Amino acid sequence: MARSASTGVLVVGAGPVGLTLAAGLRSSGVSCRIVDRLPARLPYARAVGVQPRTLELFDRMGLVRDVLDAAVPMRGQLTYENGVALGRVDLVLPPEVPYGFAALPQYETERLLEEHLGRYGTGVERSTELVAFAQDPAGVTSRVRTASGAEEEVRSRFLVGCDGAHSLVRKGLGLTFEGGAFPEEYMLADVEVGWGLEPGYGVRSMHRGEDGAVDDLLVCIPLPGKGRYRMSMLVPPELSAARESSGDGDGVAHGLEGGTAPALSDIQKVLDRLAPEPVTASALRWSSVFRISHRLVDRYGEGRVFVAGDAAHIHPPTGAQGMNTGVQDAGNLAWKLALALDGAAHPRLLASYDAERHPVGEEVVGRTVRHAAEGVQADPTEPRTLLLREAQLLVGHRESPVVTPLPEADGAALRPGDRAPDCGGLTGDIAAYPVRLFDLLRGRGHVLLVYGDHPAGDTPADLAAAAREVTGGRMETYRILPAGASHEPMGIPHHHDSRGEFAQQYGADEGAAFAVRPDGCLTARLQPPTVGALKEALGKVFAP
Numbered sequence: 001m002a003r004s005a006s007t008g009v010l011v012v013g014a015g016p017v018g019l020t021l022a023a024g025l026r027s028s029g030v031s032c033r034i035v036d037r038l039p040a041r042l043p044y045a046r047a048v049g050v051q052p053r054t055l056e057l058f059d060r061m062g063l064v065r066d067v068l069d070a071a072v073p074m075r076g077q078l079t080y081e082n083g084v085a086l087g088r089v090d091l092v093l094p095p096e097v098p099y100g101f102a103a104l105p106q107y108e109t110e111r112l113l114e115e116h117l118g119r120y121g122t123g124v125e126r127s128t129e130l131v132a133f134a135q136d137p138a139g140v141t142s143r144v145r146t147a148s149g150a151e152e153e154v155r156s157r158f159l160v161g162c163d164g165a166h167s168l169v170r171k172g173l174g175l176t177f178e179g180g181a182f183p184e185e186y187m188l189a190d191v192e193v194g195w196g197l198e199p200g201y202g203v204r205s206m207h208r209g210e211d212g213a214v215d216d217l218l219v220c221i222p223l224p225g226k227g228r229y230r231m232s233m234l235v236p237p238e239l240s241a242a243r244e245s246s247g248d249g250d251g252v253a254h255g256l257e258g259g260t261a262p263a264l265s266d267i268q269k270v271l272d273r274l275a276p277e278p279v280t281a282s283a284l285r286w287s288s289v290f291r292i293s294h295r296l297v298d299r300y301g302e303g304r305v306f307v308a309g310d311a312a313h314i315h316p317p318t319g320a321q322g323m324n325t326g327v328q329d330a331g332n333l334a335w336k337l338a339l340a341l342d343g344a345a346h347p348r349l350l351a352s353y354d355a356e357r358h359p360v361g362e363e364v365v366g367r368t369v370r371h372a373a374e375g376v377q378a379d380p381t382e383p384r385t386l387l388l389r390e391a392q393l394l395v396g397h398r399e400s401p402v403v404t405p406l407p408e409a410d411g412a413a414l415r416p417g418d419r420a421p422d423c424g425g426l427t428g429d430i431a432a433y434p435v436r437l438f439d440l441l442r443g444r445g446h447v448l449l450v451y452g453d454h455p456a457g458d459t460p461a462d463l464a465a466a467a468r469e470v471t472g473g474r475m476e477t478y479r480i481l482p483a484g485a486s487h488e489p490m491g492i493p494h495h496h497d498s499r500g501e502f503a504q505q506y507g508a509d510e511g512a513a514f515a516v517r518p519d520g521c522l523t524a525r526l527q528p529p530t531v532g533a534l535k536e537a538l539g540k541v542f543a544p
Contacts, residue, residue, distance in 0.1 A: 010156040017309030017326035018162030019113035024334025026120035037129035045105035049320025053392035055099035074101035075200035167311035179295030185235040190285040218274040300354040313361035335518040425499030446475040454511040457528030
């Protein structure tokens with residue numbers, strides 16, 4: 001067996017989750033290797049919805065422009081029942097949200113992430129499979145098998161399983177994966193149709209029998225290309241894969257199944273029954289049968305080994321939550337591992353990954369199972385809140401052990417652990433154009449946003465110095481000044497809140513500071529800001 005040089009993190013699985021994690025590590029200067037048992041990306045449009053919150057993470061990474069250029073907008077959904085139009089849902093978010101909903105085939109998302117990772121000099125090691133691993137107090141020793149059949153020993157400080165529903169990492173850790181499977185099977189197909197429906201809208205067409213139950217279903221999601229859709233529908237008995245496949249020997253029946261792939265004629269039969277108007281399908285790129293399970297691990301890691309994405313949670317694709325939740329897992333874990341590898345993390349920081357992401361996985365699994373059974377329209381949540389939640393803009397970590405909670409009496413709407421919102425209208429002294437807050441955050445790690453001159457707190461210069469001291473120089477500071485406010489030069493980059501959007505979105509009065517993490521969540525909200533309070537808040541994240 002060959003022995004390799006050690007690396008900081010071994011990432012197993014090169015889907016969107018593993019690639020996001022590896023890119024986050026490399027952007028922080030951390031060494032990592034990413035392996036995948038497949039010889040190449042699968043050319044299937046499996047996960048196709050890219051949520052606004054994921055686009056915000058891609059923005060922070062410096063990847064969002066490439067994604068926007070490749071994707072198409074997802075504007076809403078048209079619903080039909082027994083041939084009758086029930087109406088449409090428009091996916092319209094508040095104007096301060098910088099990104100809408102997008103659709104992009106998973107293989108394109110993976111291509112863009114892999115190219116982004118390559119800019120850091122790291123490539124995916126294809127046809128390389130994890131065989132076994134063992135951890136000790138200092139690191140993890142893994143055995144991987146390459147395409148030649150040779151085995152190699154890899155020593156890493158940490159191991160992360162982004163290796164899907166049948167995760168070997170999850171099994172090796174002995175994590176439970178409780179849940180169940182839906183009895184229905186579905187066909188997936190990537191086809192083109194020439195109907196006259198408005199572009200950018202998904203289609204959900206159902207048939208209800210006399211008992212009121214849905215007995216036939218067609219769901220179409222737009223893809224890049226004229227008239228191109230990823231369609232899913234119930235499987236006819238003659239194409240059922242259940243009798244041939246029952247998971248990967250682990251009882252987890254989830255994802256694409258083997259057996260007979262549906263033909264274009266099989267897709268056409270469903271369209272003949274359920275399409276909103278007569279239409280002919282063409283240009284079948286791929287098709288498959290797939291099954292759905294709903295499961296969640298009991299914990300997201302143990303010691304120096306973690307799981308993320310489908311290795312930790314699987315559920316119905318309702319609302320395109322799966323890939324996006326996994327990508328957010330990776331964004332949460334990457335910066336924490338980077339600090340740990342650099343010796344700069346608080347001893348409890350890595351434990352916060354499970355504390356923050358397990359409740360999110362639990363909520364998503366529960367919600368998507370309900371929506372799959374009853375439909376999103378059956379959710380009693382107020383429509384605006386429902387849309388923001390589906391966009392993952394309400395996902396936060398207020399109960400996290402590494403954020404500083406506000407007193408109960410503080411009525412602030414934006415609290416530590418929440419998503420740090422974007423805003424526009426920030427003007428500098430040199431550039432003649434306004435910029436967005438996300439423009440300032442892009443490509444940066446921990447950022448302290450200091451609003452005003454703090455007559456009731458410490459000076460921006462004192463706060464910036466404290467931030468550098470506690471974080472070992474890893475936190476940058478920006479001053480945000482009220483429109484028209486005068487200021488003394490302090491050697492700190494500053495912008496004017498020319499339209500008052502920052503003050504409105506952040507609930508900032510004269511004298512406030514906000515610590516923003518690399519994954520776009522607030523570590524602390526300090527009003528008034530003091531050096532002591534800032535050090536206490538950052539002391540929950542950084543090594544003492």
